[in-house]
Amino acid sequence: MELVLSIAIGVMTGCGVWLILRPRTYQVIVGLSLLSYAVNLFIFGVGGVKSNLPPILGDGVVSSTLSDPVPQALVLTAIVIGFATTALFLVVLLASRGLTGNDHVDGRNERK
Amino acid sequence: MNGWEHHLIIAPILVPMMAAALLLFFDERRRVTKAMISLASTIILGMIAVILFRIESGPNDFEGVYLLGNWAAPFGIVLVLDGLSALMLLLAALLALATLVFSLARWHSVGAHFHSMFQLLLMGLNGAFLTGDLFNLFVFFEVMLAASYGLLLHGSGPLRVKAGMHYIAVNLVAALFFLIGVSLIYGTTGTLNMADLAARIPQIEPDRLMLMEAGAGVLGVAFLIKAGMWPLCFWLPTAYSAASAPVAGMFAILSKLGIYVILRLTMLLFGEGPSAGFGATVLLWGGTATLIFGTIGVLSSQALGRMAGYSVLVSSGTMLMVLGINDGAISSGALLYLVSSTFTISAFFMLIELVERGQDAGANVLAVTMEAYGDGDEDRLDEGEGVTMPGTMAILGTCFAACGILLAGLPPLSGFIAKFAMLSAMMGTGAIGVPPTPAVWMLCVLVILSGVAALIAMSRVGIRTFWSSLEGVVPRVLVIELVPVMFLLSLTLALSVQAGPAMQYMDTTIRTLSNPAVYIDAVHNAATVEGWKERAARSAEGQ
Amino acid sequence: MIQPVSDLPLWAAMVVAAFLIFGSALALIGAIGFLRLPTFYERLHAPTLGTSWGVGGIMLASMVYFSVSSSRPVLHEILIGLFVTVTTPITFMLLARAALHRDRAESNGNVPEKHQHDLEDVEAIQGNAEEN
């Protein structure tokens, strides 16, 4: 699991980094989304990964074996903030597109 | 500080948040009401900041630990009020007061929800200054950033939107770094509380320590982006100069937040122990590059706004170098410099708008988008309001000269005092007669050179602005726009006159910071209030 | 609440297994069809295997499993089935119509042109329907 997850994180990071270095605003926003997936999984992973041990207390549940709830709480916050900032970035890129007439990150027309 | 005033620690966060929430219930058209709420909140905030500052100026060390939700220290979130945070709170409050008043003249009405965003910015800033928890710091960083995105874009227009996009993109990446860093630190140390972290670092195994340092490194990049270290700073001059004047004025403290966090964390986590001095080299060389870049930028700027933006970098570079050198005496001088340069740059940003207003009569006030589609509900600037001040040009000129003097570090204002304090500490950093280290020399030379550059640039631009245009239109400037500028500048004068006591405070602050044990113990020993369950049980027993 | 898998009686296990295999096999076949069928309109049919009895099979498996293992009727899986049944048509209808529009606008493929069969054609078709 760790191997799969870490490779996945790496691939998404790589794709995300590649995309945020591209000149089109849309590429950047897709890149940021991929990066935030990667980072969310990363945060999630630092607590160690366990299958089927959700941090939900109940009768007969040994609390010490459960998954670490802290990274989960952190990821939740990160997801929310990521959602908010994606929305914001989207609107800003729309505004930029409206004002400059193109979707280049620097408002330039075409790359020379 | 027990009982009710203990809750004052959290008030700098709650007051603006409450104000922001209340503001949402009022329609944009009720501008006066909104302004009044915002103003009232800021004034209250100022009073609270003054009270907290005075408490911290007193003899007591660390009674200012606030356990949120009544959870004991490493588990719940704590707020910690110490000399540094009290200072930053006061700084933010004063700046807020000035910029808010300035904005009431016209800027607050060029877009929607200015006041809510402004208040939330204050909330984010104050939270970041107060919190003693790494992830909570992230949250407040994000609050502050989100509000700053909004405020930067306030008024719209191509320049602002482009600058805003760059600013947001860079800061989004920074936020991701922040998350990576925090989670690595949590994964290796198992805690998020900064004091607990400091206490745990000496005990962790080398393998984990490395990863912890990797986390700290990535985290550091996030803060350095905010602080504007070269080569992470290119967004800064553009963003700051594109922002509307009061916003830019308030932004003057945002880069200082980055500095604040680095100062706090390096002193706390890397002051001693296995990772002592972590990142110092990076700070030193990065600071050097920043200072050089800022200086060059100040020289090469044609527009005043960019010049002010680069001045921010100069100030950041200086601070970063000082942090890299990590010498107590220099640091206390640098703290004075931080305060002084924040006031200066804030005043300068507001002044620039007033000065440039005369050059192309109000055209730049509203961005080009204005009323492109004739939406009836859009706000317009009320040009006719208020009375312009007599002798406007003279006052503006004087203020401009004051800014120039402050930026160049010339007497008699606090720019000089701060620079002198730093330089004097640098010269005295060795024992008597022992020459300073090369790093200190470098800082010394760069500080002077940046002053020279500011002098050259400011005189060049000042002359062009105030004297060259013979038929220059006297800008319509309102009293409430001039007063904040003069207020901030007079604060620098006050800081200069009261340099001794101010320095005393900075010195105490730095000394406390360089003894992390005090902080750690204070947080660990902070006692929770007896829980309501126990209380109920006890009262039941009593009966 | 977490029940060990082994507590189930054999008959129930076999029923659950059968439903599981049945449902997942349908889902897979649907996917295969979705891959192999040549035109979009044909491909449209394939995933409905998964959304109808694919879902149905696995929901039934789940219902049986949890009802038996916790010895009380656990029926909330019905909700999933219900919602999938109600919402999938929305997607498919909207998408198919969009595809139709695109094909018509670009005049590719042999899709019935709305404006080609004029009123007579429609009447003819209606007439045919009435005859039957």
Place this chain on the structure above:
Amino acid sequence: MMLPYPILAVCLLLMWLMLNGFSWGQLVLGALVALFASWALASLRPDKPKLRKWWLIPKLVTVVFVDILRSNLAVATLILKGKRRPHTSGFLLLPLEIENKTALALLAIILTSTPGSAWLEYDSRDRTVLLHVLDLIDEEQWIATIKHRYEALLLEIFA
């Protein structure tokens, strides 16, 4: 009006109880939620369907259930046969008598959920619907089946 959509409210209550399990507390809470949700729907002012022969609904459900199962198997076979089968899919214009929107929606759901037939385009002017059928051997038989098995039933159920 206290309870604008009684059947809906009951269904919502049922859903609530299915989700939360039964207890008196949940019943009360569920009733409140259902009531609230019904009011929410009322604000949308949808057409209120009039059920005439609601007892026919189980019949419809059974028929559909079985038909879908049958077509599942049929389509699965078709797919597994792959390229060996003749190309028999085609479009089909189905004239409709149903006017009730809810009934129409039900018919759409039925036809779409059934593998092998897809609802493409509804035309309110000529009251026809364009279908796509995977195994279209006999157009008319298809039309007849749909009209008899589902439309007739739906016409009976809804006023």
Place this chain on the structure above:
Amino acid sequence: MSAVILLTAISIAQLLIALAMAIASVRMFRGPRAQDRIIGLDTLYINAMLMLVTFGIGTGSTIYFEAALVIGMLGFVATVALAKFLMRGEVIE
């Protein structure tokens, strides 16, 4: 015995579903048109939901049920928006 049967069945079912997901994603790459990709996504959603339910059976836990229910109830919203975008060029008119 029942455990063996169940575990085997669950593993097979999960693999079949995973395979279905893989095939759906192949369609998502290959297209050729946007509508194919969107249906691919929808199929992926449904299969993911099935995967979650089988996972629930495998763990004997109903905690994962809500996630599946969310997909079942709201998963279509994204697809609907995509479809409407294709048809009208605008999601909300």
Place this chain on the structure above:
Amino acid sequence: MGRFAPCSPTLTAQRGIWGIGITFEPFLLVVLLALPFLGSLATGLILNTTSRDLPVFVAGAVTLLAALLTASFYPALANGNVLRFDAQWLPQFGLNFTLRLDGFAWIFAMLITAIGFLVVLYARYYMSEDDPIPRFFAFLLAFMGAMLGIVISGNIILISVFWELTSIFSFLLISYWHNNSTARDGARMALTITGIGGFCLLIGMLLLGNIVGSYDLDKVLASGDVIRNHALYLPALIFILLGALTKSAQFPFHFWLPNAMAAPTPVSAFLHSATLVKAGVFLLVRLWPVLSGTYEWFWLVGLAGTLTLLLGAYFAMFQRDLKGLLAYSTISHLGLITTLLSLGSPLATVAAIFHMLNHATFKASLFMAAGIIDHETGTRDMRRLSGLFRFLPITATLAMVASASMAGVPLLNGFLSKEMFFAEAVETHADSILDRALPYIATLAGAFSVTYSLRFIHTVFFGPKPTDLPIATPHEPPHWMRFPIEFLVIVCLVVGIVPAYSIGPFLQMAVESVLGNRTPEYSLSIWHGFNLPLLMSILALAGGALLYILLRGYFARCEDGPPFLRNLRGQRIFERVLVTVSWRWARLAESRMGTRNLQPQLRWVVACGFLAGLLPLYVSGFEARMFTFSGIDPAFAAMWAIGMALSLAAAYMAKYHRLAALVMLGGVGLIVCITFVWLSAPDLAITQLLVEIVTTVLILLGLRWLPKRNPDMGAFISLRGRFRRFRDLVLAIACGVGMSFVAFAVMTMPVPDTIATYFLDNAYEQGGGRNVVNVILVDFRGFDTLGEIAVLGVVALTVFALLRRFRPASDSLDMPEQQRIQNRFDEERPDRAPGDTVRDYLAVPSLIMQWLFPVIITFAVYIFMRGHDMPGGGFSAGLTMSIAFLLQYLAGGTRWAEDRLRILPLRWMGGGLLTALATGVGAWFLGYPFLTSHFRYVELPLIGKMPAATALLFDLGVFSLVVGSTVLILVALAHQSVRIRRVRSHDAAKTEES
């Protein structure tokens, strides 16, 4: 810190003169210093007065008072005493506000205040009606204060402070006529050079302080040997000299002074003869006891001094401008003083001090005379001036006397100090070429000074009647304008004739205060017998006269500037260097070191993050050790194979196939959701799913406004572009590998003892919830959530504010192509009405979506209610609720939905924030910190035990805010379509009208 022991404020005085008390007198020093500044404020604030006399009166009174006050200190100092005032300023760093008046300072203070008074008087008549008088006097007084500050500072840093103040005020004074570009440029150059010099001086002073361990002047003056033998002596000396020489316009920094002549003449008379330029040499004298006497001092100061002496004189001869001549002459005389100081002999220092005073008197009067000429004739060009004696006989006489003093004619004060100079020049001080050359240099410079003095007098006052003066008939100025010159000329004469009885005691006092017990014997008499210096004087006088006669014709027609060195224009070189360095190079460097584009910025940011993460590992030598590694589930691996493929595809397609990329992204998100479920995080899975859905819709809403893109656009990629792409690819792969590596390392590491244990142990007992994640979110770390909802709220507000001013690009303004086709179809068909297609299209789906509305709401409530114990919570519920709203917008369009649903997102948001806040603050009333939660089971009739937790209320706030924010964002975006449609119809109506 700790280098400088803080000292308590002390007031020291040796002897009371006022009889009022011992502590009063030092305080008068403060009064003396404050007077000019207060006067400056007073005149500055009388901005609106039209009266010309009030500011003059204030300025005159202040200067006179200051002069009298200074004079009154004399008795207290006469015995070599020192007055000290001490107050703390920045004691931690040894910067105290120490004022210190000794004999030398006194004589300078006297000079400043007295000449200041004369200049005020002169300026009263000189300044024209149009000039803003108050500003002038405000600056002048402030300058005087700063100058006094330099003189009476008792702390070397304080000297620096006032030093810089003189630079600033002199800048303002020089640029007083700021409409004149020469004035502006001259002022700027003066500021730049003296300002930089000031910075250097500060460093020098700091070094001096480092050497001595104190900035106190007395302590510094007492540490001469320590200083001279210190390793930092040379740097300190260089920096201090840079300060002093720039201020005193010494070679090679001399060129700012001639350019400063654009200042009003009173300014020149005050600053450029008596005060500002004297500050440099004043400082050299002040620090002479501790700095002089070394080889370095001799060479550095001597070289600068002699070169200045000679060059200044040489340049002065060839000036066209009267004031230019005087300026170069000043430079030369200051060079003389510097040369004297370089010698290191006490006697030379006496001569230097004496010449400083003499030069001040005659040069001030000459400047004023030149001002009168300028004033009366309208020009200062010596080629146009001629024969003015007939118009201005008195002024001419006075000027002649003063120039004679400048030329060193006997019976005038200039002669005395020049004789002393010659005497010193012939002495051997530090045997070297410079020392041996000095007599010749001195004589030559003396001859030059005679020549330019003669030129000044002869060309201006003698010769034929002037022909082309701007003012045809000049006449004598008012008497009081001439009075200052008269006064100063009388001083020249008196000192020149009876030096011992006039200046003698004062000079002695000054000299003693500088040299202390090294004070030499000297005689202030006119006749020392026929000796070498006298011969040199005679030679200089004769040679100078001869030179003038020879060059007379050349002067009349020559170009401006001296032959041979005409092209050596320091100012032009300086300006060129300044422009090159501070503008061209700076711009070049800025563009090289920085960027204004996003891509390189992000490249830097990413690279820095990568390095910051991996360097610590690399440095510490990290070994990838596997600790705990659980096996691989094939289904899980298969899913991630899909996920990775999808993310690669998204990256590949994002440029040209936006919709496809979005679909792929959705797929990746889905896999992430399943992963969360798989790895025990059902809460995350639900939240991620809901966010995924909303985000997809959001991006789709935005896609409508992006330009069309097709793959053949920019198919050609340049070589540079390829390189960039390759570099980005490398960076991306590096980051990906690094992230994988770190993630794997941290995931497989044994988990440390974390705070999570506490949460797991206490969530139910203390927090009243079984879902530990939710308890963390709303209770343990509820404060994070409070911040998080604030973020969401402020983002929603920003989006709203930004979209209110949204202006789509022109090519997105039109209706989407699909709609146009469909509408056209509806219009063409007789049996269809416009809009039928979309109505039919949505007929069935919208009905279903409407009926789903209550169902989703119920589900939202369910998710909300169970959150504390089971996966769910306020945030998921809020998102669910907003999806319910969103669906109605999708189904019926904006108008339809808003016709039916009045969602007030801002109210939801405000209410949410207030609810969350109120829940937190509620704890205060029970004596607990903010956000302390309470829960108990409430027994309800019929229903039974129900949990009632304040955390639920907090979560309600979260719910409300999330609903409000999400809806606000979505609706604000959706509204753009409606808005643009309105704009379109508006435009159409307009075009129809016209």
